[in-house]
Amino acid sequence: MAITDPPLTLLPDPRPLIGDQRIPNASGGEYEHRYAATGRPTKLVPLGAEREMDAAVHAARHALPHWRALPANQRRDMMLRLCQLVKENAEQLARLQTIENAVPRMFASRFPEAAVDYLAYNAGWIDKIGGEVVTTWPTRAIDFTLDEPYGVVAVIIPWNAPLPSLGQVLGPALAAGNTVVVKPPELAPFTALRVGELVLESGFPPGVVNVVPAGPVGGNALVRHPGIDKIHFTGSAETAKKILAGALENLTPVGLELGGKSALLVFSDADLLAAGRQAVGAAIVLSGQGCTNSTRLLVERPVYDRLIRIVKGLMKHTVVGDPCDDRTFMGPVVSAAACDRILGVITQARESGSGRLAVGGERLGGELAAGYFISPTLFLDVDNNSDLAQNEIFGPVVAAMSFDTEEQAIQLANDTRYGLAAYVYTNDLSRAYRVSQELITGNVWINGFDGIPPSAPFGGTKQSGYGRIGGIAGIREFTRPKNLWMSIRERAANTPNESSAL
Secondary structure, X not given: OOOOOOOHHHOOOOOOEEOOEEOOOOOOOEEEEEOOOXXXXXXXXXOOOHHHHHHHHHHHHHXXXXXXXXXXXXXXXXXXXXXXXXXXOHHHHHHHHHHHHOOOHHXXXXXXXXXXXXXXXXXXXXXXXXXXXXXXXXXXXXXXXXXXXXXXXXXXOXXXXXHHHHHHHHHHHHHOOOEEEEEOEXXXXXXXXXXXXXXXXXXXXXXXXXXXXXXXXXXXXHHOOOOOOEEEEEOOHHHHHHHHHHHHOOOXXXXXXXXXXXXXXXXXXXXXXXXXXXXXXXXXXXXXXXOOOXXXXXXXXXXXXXXXXXXXXXXXXXXXXXXXXXXXXXXXXXXXXXXXXXXXXXXXXXXXXXXXXXXXOOEXXXXXXXOOXXXXXXXXXXXXXXXXXXXXXXXXXXXXXXXXXXXXXXXHHHOOOEXXXXXXXXXOHHHHHHHHHHOOOOEEEEOOOOOOOOOOOEOOEEOOEEOOEOHHHHHHHOEXXXXXXXXXXXXXXXXXXXXXXX
């Protein structure tokens, strides 16, 4: 399959967007972005560093009082106008994501709708955010709470799905009344910059949303800035540790949505074709570069061989190739460095005997040779204590193993430092509920997966992070309660001394 050059004329101005101004001569240097399907350069991206982050924080701080003071209906309507503009620009936004991280159009075309769902859902909360009345004793008083925004929020998004990630976090952060500094990664800066432009077109006051592409230097300056009131980071556990170290300086609260090594538990009574499709999806959706991807396949022994045959067949028939072709299911991984790292993991697994390579395990050549393409890969009979089973690979690699009992399945699934997601396939609803209760993870999908609803709380346990995005939990992630106590005792009559004092 020949690779089509993407339409680079769609790319927005790559300079930082602070307030309503583009910032020239960014102090963090430049990053040469490359299209992962061909390895060819697309555009030089100026990177923000301490100077740009300081300007962005000050712009957000300046906009905060006006944004908070706007009536709820006006802020709600601005968010709904932003939803409309995302819909109107859906084609460009989808193409931008294909250019910046080579996600196939088949998937990228769905991302604008997902972002709109997140934004519209949270817009509906703006005129409903309040507090609660609290019972008091022994004094007669009224005690109530106000849900207040943190203030200026640093939002650090990942490169694998920037548009849904923006909707997922910007939605509740803005609905709660915060202003925001968005740091997209240098690997995928274009979608966030275009969304920043649409925010201004929607009528948001300048400074409510600022977008500063940056690498580690700019990210470090942002999380250490004393003007940041809350940080929300989506990414890897290793980067999260650095963010927490930076946040420690000012005791800035942090929300973390991190990686996973999610287990797919398949019992003998399951729909094996559906389970097989879920297992293959772990490798091919975003080329395996997804935090919720079910990259550990745990199968009850009586159906292990049958399911493996299904998975192998589906993997071998997966269309890998041009991300701009609507028939393509799987594109390349994001960069040359990622490609080399994943191939190194595969080589190490083969040499150490961590599992038997059944499908894939190679960089694709021919017309795909210039890009960063790795074939869908399946290892069998994997040692659950191995690096292959324990570490997040973030590539198109699935590790399969068998189990004999329900208890063993739960033990294997929980035997990891991650706890973001799990998947259970069984037609026994009692078992499904029972097993789900025992899985130490923030999210469990049973007999299917159709995305993450904006109304559902999403987040992890253990080293998959903490905090929740989605539903009322997402609003609470970006608000903090203020308690007000007011005495309602009757005023006593003035005493002679009091009268004379007056």
